[in-house]
Amino acid sequence: xxxxxxxxxxxxxxRGQNVTFRCDxxxxxxxxxxxxxxxxQGPEFLTYFQNEAQLExxxxxxxxxxxxxxxxxxxxxxxxxxxxxxSAMYLCASSYAQxxxxxxxxxxxxxxx
Amino acid sequence: TQLLEQxxxxxxxxxxxxxxxxxxxxxxxSSLQWYRQEPGEGPVLLVTVxxxxxxxxxxxxxxxxxxARKDSSLHITAAQPGDTxxxxxxxxxxxxxxxxxxxxxxxxxxxxx
Numbered sequence: 001x002x003x004x005x006x007x008x009x010x011x012x013x014x015r016g017q018n019v020t021f022r023c024d025x026x027x028x029x030x031x032x033x034x035x036x037x038x039x040x041q042g043p044e045f046l047t048y049f050q051n052e053a054q055l056e057x058x059x060x061x062x063x064x065x066x067x068x069x070x071x072x073x074x075x076x077x078x079x080x081x082x083x084x085x086x087s088a089m090y091l092c093a094s095s096y097a098q099x100x101x102x103x104x105x106x107x108x109x110x111x112x113x
Numbered sequence: 114t115q116l117l118e119q120x121x122x123x124x125x126x127x128x129x130x131x132x133x134x135x136x137x138x139x140x141x142x143s144s145l146q147w148y149r150q151e152p153g154e155g156p157v158l159l160v161t162v163x164x165x166x167x168x169x170x171x172x173x174x175x176x177x178x179x180x181a182r183k184d185s186s187l188h189i190t191a192a193q194p195g196d197t198x199x200x201x202x203x204x205x206x207x208x209x210x211x212x213x214x215x216x217x218x219x220x221x222x223x224x225x226x
Binding site: 004031033035040041042043044045048055056091093095098099100101102103104105106107 | 117144146153154155156157158161201203210211212213214215216217218219
């Protein structure tokens with residue numbers, strides 16, 4: 001069991017730059033989720049995919065954010081024109097079915113300076 | 114918007130003591146999950162409770178779902194240093210299963226040897 005893998009683990013970028021994160025889910029899981037966690041808070045839902053289809057997006061996901069899962073396997077989350085308020089831990093999770101447990105990766109910690 | 118409030122926010126106790134953490138909401142959830150998160154890692158699922166009034170035990174941890182499915186508690190008996198971590202509750206709403214979890218604010222637990 002390789003678990004959910006996220007890369008990079010840490011990213012420091014300057015305000016205004018674009019960043020992209022990658023998530024590799026557990027291989028047989030067809031559902032993939034992105035959450036954001038700021039310091040001292042619980043994770044907040046951003047979006048989820050069933051296979052390659054993006055089925056739900058949170059209001060937190062502004063126009064600067066885009067997520068893709070082109071082949072129904074790995075996913076990328078891109079943030080354009082980063083702002084200091086984007087600094088957070090970005091967590092990816094996957095699950096086998098709608099009511100199956102979520103397995104989280106160890107996240108990508110983004111710091112925008 | 115479903116909100117989950119956890120209390121206390123921080124808890125520091127001596128090894129061997131008992132403790133209870135609470136998770137409260139004004140919303141009804143179809144299920145409620147408890148996770149533990151360690152620094153630099155993603156949340157790890159401990160338990161899922163589904164039925165109002167349900168009680169589940171996991172070694173020294175006892176989880177209870179409120180009768181009205183709006184609240185939950187986590188009781189730890191004879192706490193050990195290995196129990197240290199951030200405890201998060203997360204609620205699922207009926208139409209979305211686990212696909213759009215609402216997480217609580219978390220309880221940061223420290224067990225002092």
